[in-house]
Amino acid sequence: MALPASARVDIERYWATLERSAEIGRGRPGGLSRLALGDADKQMRDEFVGWCREAGLKVRIDGMGNIFARRPGLDDNLPPVVMGSHLDTQVNGGRFDGIAGVLGGLEVCRALDTLGHRTRRPLEVVNWTNEEGSRFSPPMVGSGCFVGAYGLEWARERRDDDGKSIGEELARIGYLGEMEEKPHAFDAYFEFHIEQGYYLDRDGMQVGVVTGGFPSTGMLVEFRGETAHTGPWPMERRKNALIAGARLLVAVDELGWEYAGSGGKATAARLIAWPNKPGILSDWAQTVCDVRHSDPETAQVMAERMRRAVGEAAARAGCSAEILDVWNWGGAIFAPELIDQVRSASLAMGYRTQDILSQAGHDAYFVARHAPTTMIFAPCKGGITHNNEENCDRDDLEPGLNVLLQAVVARADR
Secondary structure, three states: OOOOOOOOOOHHHHHHHHHHHHOEEOOOOOOOOOOOOOHHHHHHHHHHHHHHOOOOEEEOOOOOOOEEEEEOOOOOOOEEEEEEEEEOOOOOEEEOOOOOHHHHHHHHHHHHHOOOOOOOEEEEEEEEEOOOOOOOOOHHHHHHHHHOOOOOOOHHOOOOOOOOEEEHHHHOOOOOOOOOOOOOOEEEEEEEEEEEOHHHHHHHEEEEEEEEEEEEEEEEEEOOOOOEEEOOOOHHHHHOOHEEEEHHHHHOOOOOOOOHHHHEEEEEEEEEEEOOOOOOOOOOOEEEEEEEEEHHHHHHHHHHHHHHHHHHHHEEEEEEEEEEEEEEEEOOOOOOHHHHHHHHHHOOOOOOEEEEEEEEOOHHOOOHHOOOOOEEEEOOOHOOOOOOOOOOOHHHHHHHHHHHHHHHHHOOOO
């Protein structure tokens, strides 16, 4: 039996799960600081797993701590249609980024139970590990490892500022499962997410039909120099790694301003150094930076200029440099048939829609290497995100959730 066109999610039930999530790992007023694999992340994972089991979903944890919750289909041998995002947050994070998508997938399953509808294909809801990259670099490492972009042992060895590894922390919080020999097939992947920009909110749109992502390149760079006394040591003999890192980040920021007129962005995200104390030059520094642009060729030029800036910054400071990691995402990666399905569902329900490119990184970017993938955006107030002032209300989220319900079922029942 087909799902009625009038079928909708229960927005109050969904909102209650968001409100409960907002109590776990509180940060600054109104926000969250729920870093990946910390105690608050464990508490939220436990809560989510409990909700999934109450809904009759079968829960499985993989070797990177990714959580999969499965709702059987009428033909359970078919690959599942998967929904998801992430439950971890930034240090000064909001209540909706990623969380809205994971709990949105759960609400779709709950809504189908209420409606008494069993899809032909199974459904799965996934929470990906360490999407933010706030505690462990790089970002999106859980989904990246799942699709084979990163090796399992390499990913588990990623360490935080205190030297704790992903593998150690997964074991500590009880979420170190077994990795499949090869990732199980997805029929399709849908990720519901707040826009993290201001266009939908500014233009009064209810649903963002995501057609792709800004091509982006990020880098983790290490500089090596030499400690010395800040007083007597001559300028021409200094090898200050802190200065090398600072020069790179300033160059990256200037690159962003150069391309800002055409919508480009470049971010100086992080600089750490050692000893980083008064009276002594630092002999080690590490930086994180990235560039992105809607035009792929321009994005490539920006990325190459960022790479060149590494060597220039090191030379100016008399240091050596090594690019430890490079990550790329974005582009025209989403499946046209799923984009059309989202658009059709939105229009059938009378929602105001806008085709839009994602400007942030998402797990969907990696999953797109594995299966047909798309995203659905909901507006957020003023586009404020990665900030405790991040805000949405029921009216912001309900249209996109209803589209998720209809589009997922249409895909799963075909």
